[in-house]
Amino acid sequence: MMAPIRLLFIIWKNLKLIFRSWTSIMLVVIGPLLLIAIIGFAFRGDDVSGIKIGIYAKDTAQVKDVVNALYSKGALVYYYSTPGRCMGDVEEERLHLCARFSDDFFIGKSGSNEFSAGDVNFYYDNSKMNLVNSIVNFVKDNLAIQSEQITLESTKEILTNIEDAVNFMFITQAQIANFTVQAEEAKKELIGLRDNLVEIKSRFDPSYKKIKGMQSEFNMQVEAINSTRSGLKNESDSLDMLLDGLLNESLRLESIINSINTGMIPGIGQQINVSAGQIITPLFDFAAFSSQISAVKSNLSAINGIEESSYQQIENISIELNLMVSYLDEVNGSLLSDIEKLDKNINGLNKTIIQLNQLSSSLDERINTFSGINQEQAGELLKPIKSFFNSLLGEKPRVFLIFPVILSFIIMFISALLSNMTVLNEINSSAHFRNFLLPIHNTYFIVGLFITNLIIVISQVLIFLWVGYSRFDIALAGNFWQVMLIVVMLASIFIMFGMALGYMIRSEQTSILTTTMCLLAMFLFSDIIFPAESMPQIAANLAYLNPIVVAESMFRKTLFYNIPLGSMAYQILILCAFILVLFLAVVVSGNRRKK
Incomplete structure (x- = not known):
């Protein structure tokens, strides 16, 4: 029982020693209390105030909504004509942050809804590590509030459009499936048509090749006939001239002989009592010879006519044959071209079918991604004002x-x-x-x-x-x-x-x-x-x-x-x-x- 009482007396003695000297009181009691009071006064809040932000924008009117949101929260805003001066003041600690708005930044309206475009780059001194997070969070929070005020209704409208787009994607996917089936059927039809053309060409090629060979041989024969015909023509003309000479000479001889037969040859006629014509005529019949010559000439003319007619027919046959072969060449080229075109179309349909299947798969992914989004999620979407935070010193x-x-x-x-x-x-x-x-x-x-x-x-x-x-x-x-x-x-x-x-x-x-x-x-x-x-x-x-x-x-x-x-x-x-x-x-x- 005495031990606790003694301990209390010792504690009381120590306290009297401490409070007996004013220096002890200052150091042990008042000093720590004053230190605690100073700390409590200085650090009683977490919110930053007096943030100095420099603004650089090509058109300051377009950034007023964003700047006003920061200004209304206690930020001090200064406008700069060049981004270099703005960032230089951050380095010299005249500013806490420099905001550089892109040249295409603006806030506009579409109907009753507002939207924004462009982006904002914030530059800060990352060597002030205890202040960086506070400044960045301050700007992000207030920029987010302004962004929400601008775009919440627009976001709801966008989500409605997304729902409509999802429905449209469902319809489009069904149409793509239908197009795929139709493309498969068209592909089968083209393959069947190609097979028919290939079969026709397989039956066409043997006859076509034979006729091409016959055309070559016929043209060679025509050339041979042309050369032979020229020789026959010359021989026929020579023979006709010779027959004309024989006919003329025989007629002259016949007239001579006839003139002989009109009178008696002196001496002989008196002895045998006959005329010269009666002596010569039985030995050669000029009239029959002349008629034979005339018949030969007639036959020769007929032969020339027949030869001319036959050659003309051969020429006509050659022309028709060439025309037929040209037509067959066109038919053969058309068959080859049609088969090639069908191959290209079939390959094109194959690629189209593959692309349609890929598009259908992509639509499946998009539908799965967007089908669960509704208007209640408008507040959870990313804000349309794009902001980027850049440290002046980089990663250190x-x-x-x-x-x-x-x-x-x-x-x-x-x-x-x-x-x-x-x-x-x-x-x-x-x-x-x-x-x-x-x-x-x-x-x-x-x-x-x-x-x-x-x-x-x-x-x-x-x-x-x-x-x-x-x-x-x-x-x-x-x-x-x-x-x-x-x-x-x-x-x-x-x-x-x-x-x-x-x-x-x-x-x-x-x-x-x-x-x-x-x-x-x-x-x-x-x-x-x-x-x-x-x-x-x-x-x-x-x-x-x-x-x-x-x-x-x-x-x-x-x-x-x-x-x-x-x-x-x-x-x-x-x-x-x-x-x-x-x-x-x-x-x-x-x-x-x-x-």
């Missing part, structure tokens, strides 16, 4: 993107804690009394201590920068001196902050703990964990003045976008103001400690 490793944050964090903690501990070691050292004996103003000791801490911090930061340059491809080659200037300013701020707390609070434990809690408060009250845009306006304005936020922004601009220090004059002035105020605080607290 996470370590690369958070390097400025880590660098600022390391400088802050090393500088503040190192300077605080060196000051505490200095003022709590037994040898510190010697500083009061030297004829040197105390400010020299303060400045010397500051430079010592600065040298140590810079040497450690140089090692960290070398690791970033060699392992993470951080661009330091062309920006080294700019980075070092920012490092010196940030380190100076926190070195003097730690020194001021060291001079103000002599107890080592209390001073280090106070410094740590202040650093933690500054760390939490920055945009490293939560974006300042999600804080209340007063808290956001204070966060923007936080030296960690200012320096981290300068590191990001310098390392990632090669922005010169001249474009960061406002941020340099903020850091210089901190340096000046803290320097005065260190000098005043250090000299006060000496007194």
Whole structure:
């Protein structure tokens, strides 16, 4: 029974020790409560506010509906004449987002429904990792609301059209099936017709080839007859001339003999008492010879007439034969052409049938895809305003993107804690009394201590920068001196902050703990964990003045976008103001400690 009572007395004693000193109360009770209150005030909401969006559009009138939707949710909208300036302001952190509308972007009406065309490209700084998701979600949500307002009715009408299209596809599929059957029947008919033509040609070819051969042989015979006929004609003409000569000579001889028969031959007639004609006539009958010659001539003329008539008939037969063979050639060519055309038509029908079957299968897939869609699903469809989000740095490793944050964090903690501990070691050292004996103003000791801490911090930061340059491809080659200037300013701020707390609070434990809690408060009250845009306006304005936020922004601009220090004059002035105020605080607290 005594053990619990003793334990309660020990707890009560410890509480009295804690609350006896105001520094203990500040560190143990009021400090954490104040830190919790600050965190609760700064991070009481998830919604971002004060988002600055740059707009580039060829026709600003066409993008008013989208811009008004963003503006009505608290976004600050700025119009730009060129996309380069818009994206440049994102790099310099004057904007959170740059929206580039395509040249064909517009919002129109079809009847009572609205629709949109074209797309929007959003460009953001993906190195601000804690803010990227909030900004992208903010734009997506508000763009979706505007898109729904524009297109819900249009989507319902589209779905109605889809239902009509599905019904039409059913009808078309039935018609395609009917066309396929008809094509198959036509194909069978063409195959049958082709088979008939092939059979006809198989029966036609033997006779056709024989007649072609006979034509060639007949033409050869006609040529032979032509040559023979020319020789017979010449012989016949020679014979006719010879017969004419014989006839004329026989007639002349007959007249001579007849003239002889009209008188007595002197001497002979008197002796035998006969005339000369009576002597010659019985030996040769000229009249019969002449009639024979005339008969031969008549027969010869008849033969020539028959030969001429026969040749003419042969010529006619040759002409008719050639005409018949030409006709048969045409018939043969027509059969070949018809068979070839039928083959092409059959092949074409085969391809058509295959395409019809493929079309029917495609319609089956489309019907299965769209047959389950109805008007109740209108809200689930993709929005017609096409939006694309593009990071300025592209795909980079996470370590690369958070390097400025880590660098600022390391400088802050090393500088503040190192300077605080060196000051505490200095003022709590037994040898510190010697500083009061030297004829040197105390400010020299303060400045010397500051430079010592600065040298140590810079040497450690140089090692960290070398690791970033060699392992993470951080661009330091062309920006080294700019980075070092920012490092010196940030380190100076926190070195003097730690020194001021060291001079103000002599107890080592209390001073280090106070410094740590202040650093933690500054760390939490920055945009490293939560974006300042999600804080209340007063808290956001204070966060923007936080030296960690200012320096981290300068590191990001310098390392990632090669922005010169001249474009960061406002941020340099903020850091210089901190340096000046803290320097005065260190000098005043250090000299006060000496007194």
